[in-house]
Amino acid sequence: MNGPLPWQACALLSAAFAALTANLGKVGVQGTNPDFATFVRTVVILCVLAAIVTGSGQWQAPGSVSGRTYLFLVLSGLATGASWICYFRALRIGDAARVAPVDKLSMVLVAVFGATFLGERLSGLNWFGVVLVGAGVILLGLRA
Structure with missing residues (x-):
């Protein structure tokens, strides 16, 4: 354990905050351009993380971090930024209750990418869960 909470608790808190993000973001993005809304959100995150x-x-000395680590953190940051921009644009025009589940298709992609590129192993039961998540995303994304 790397902190006071086990990973499962942190993951559940992440899910709860992501749900709040979708609902609060849906309301907030209605009054502004989604890219500006993403900028405001990013500034808030930067300030909170700097305080933490x-x-x-x-704080770490910049030289204590390897170039490879910086490369992957920058690439991850670019992917995060692209994800947030797309997410807020989707929230601006779509229902939060349908946008958020489609966004969570990332869970399926993480499993596939983790197995393909990181050599992670999932059991048959795990893959069944991945398929169920994918099916759930499709069902939640449909307009009935």
């Missing part, structure tokens, strides 16, 4: 890192004394 400062308050907990977790």
Whole structure:
């Protein structure tokens, strides 16, 4: 365990905050351009994280981080930014209750990419769950 909470608790909290993100973001993006809304959200996140890192004394010397780590963090940041921009654009025009589940198709893609590129192994039962998530995304994305 890397912190006071096990990964399962952190993942559940992440899901709860993601649900709040969808609902609060849907309301917030209605009054502005979705790209500007993403910018505001990013500034808030930057400020909160700076306060957390400062308050907990977790700053690191830039030279203590490898170039490979920086490369992958930058690439991850670019992917995150692209995801947020697309997400807020989707929220601007779509229902939060349908946009968020389609966004969670990322769970299926993480499993596929993890197995393909990172050599992660999932059991047959795990893959069945991945298929069910994919099917759920399709059902939730349909307009009935």
